[in-house]
Amino acid sequence: MTTSAKIAVVTGAGSGIGRASSLKLAEEGAKIVAVDFNKETGEETVRLIQEQGGEAFFVQANVALSDDVQNYVNKTVEKYGRIDIFFNNAGIIQKFGPLTEVQEDEYDRIMNVNVKGVFLGLKYVLQVMEKQGGGLVINTASTAGIRSEHSVSVYSASKHAVVGLTKSAALEYVKKGIRVNAICPGGVQTALTDSVTEMFKTSGFVPEEVPNMRMGRYAQPDELAEAVAFLASDKSGYMTGSVLVVDGGLTL
Numbered sequence: 001m002t003t004s005a006k007i008a009v010v011t012g013a014g015s016g017i018g019r020a021s022s023l024k025l026a027e028e029g030a031k032i033v034a035v036d037f038n039k040e041t042g043e044e045t046v047r048l049i050q051e052q053g054g055e056a057f058f059v060q061a062n063v064a065l066s067d068d069v070q071n072y073v074n075k076t077v078e079k080y081g082r083i084d085i086f087f088n089n090a091g092i093i094q095k096f097g098p099l100t101e102v103q104e105d106e107y108d109r110i111m112n113v114n115v116k117g118v119f120l121g122l123k124y125v126l127q128v129m130e131k132q133g134g135g136l137v138i139n140t141a142s143t144a145g146i147r148s149e150h151s152v153s154v155y156s157a158s159k160h161a162v163v164g165l166t167k168s169a170a171l172e173y174v175k176k177g178i179r180v181n182a183i184c185p186g187g188v189q190t191a192l193t194d195s196v197t198e199m200f201k202t203s204g205f206v207p208e209e210v211p212n213m214r215m216g217r218y219a220q221p222d223e224l225a226e227a228v229a230f231l232a233s234d235k236s237g238y239m240t241g242s243v244l245v246v247d248g249g250l251t252l
Helices: 016-027 039-051 066-080 104-132 153-176 191-203 221-231
Strands: 007-011 031-036 056-060 085-088 135-140 178-185 243-246
Touching: 007 016, 007 066, 007 104, 016 031, 016 039, 016 085, 016 221, 031 039, 031 066, 039 056, 056 066, 066 104, 085 104, 104 135, 104 153, 104 178, 135 153, 135 221, 153 178, 153 243, 178 221, 221 243
Parallel strands: 007 031, 007 085, 031 056, 085 135, 135 178, 178 243
Antiparallel strands: none
C-alpha cells in the first residue's frame, strides 16, 4: 500500500478526525506517532492501533509550546530516523458570540492552538523533511477558513491563517520534494462539534445563522480520514497547496 512502512506524525490524535486518521493510516501500514494534549485519549488511540496489528507510540504535547513541538519531532526522529507524513491536525473551537464580546484571553487561546500550533509543527517538521529529501504534510483548516461562519470570528480568522500557511509552505517547499495540502471539513461528528450544542444551552446565545448541513447530517470522522489518507498517498502526487473541501455541500 502507498503508506506502507511510512512514519506518520498525527497531532490531535486522541479524538475525532485525528484518531480516525491515525487508525486509517496505520491500517494502510504506516507507523504512527500519536500526539495529543490529553494523555488518556492519546494512549487510547495507540492501544486501538496496536489492537488492529499496527505500530504506534504516544507523545504528550501542547502544540502551542515550541519545546513540546520540538520534543515530539525529536522523539520521532530518534526512534524512526524520519517523518514521512505529518497530519498537522490539532485545533480547538471558540465560544460563539459577537466579535465585540470576544475576550482577549479567548483570542489568545484560539490563535495559540490553531495558528501557532500549526506554524510550529510546520517549522520543525519541514526541517526534518528537507534534510531527508521529501515528505507529505496535511494541515486541518475548516470551511470557516474559506468563508465566514457566523459568531466565530476568531476561529474563522485562525482557519484562514491555516489556509495561508498551507499555501505559503507549499510554494516554498515544492522544489524540495515536499507537498503541503489542507483539508477543510464542514460539520464532523466529534466531541468538538458535540460541545457546540451544549455551548448554546449554557450561554443562551445562538448565532443568527447556523451551518446548513445539506446532506442532513454531519460527516463521520472516518470519512475525513479517507481524505487524509488520499492526501498522504501517491494518489495525490500532483497536488500541493491544495485546499480539499470535505463538507457535504455546506459551502455551496
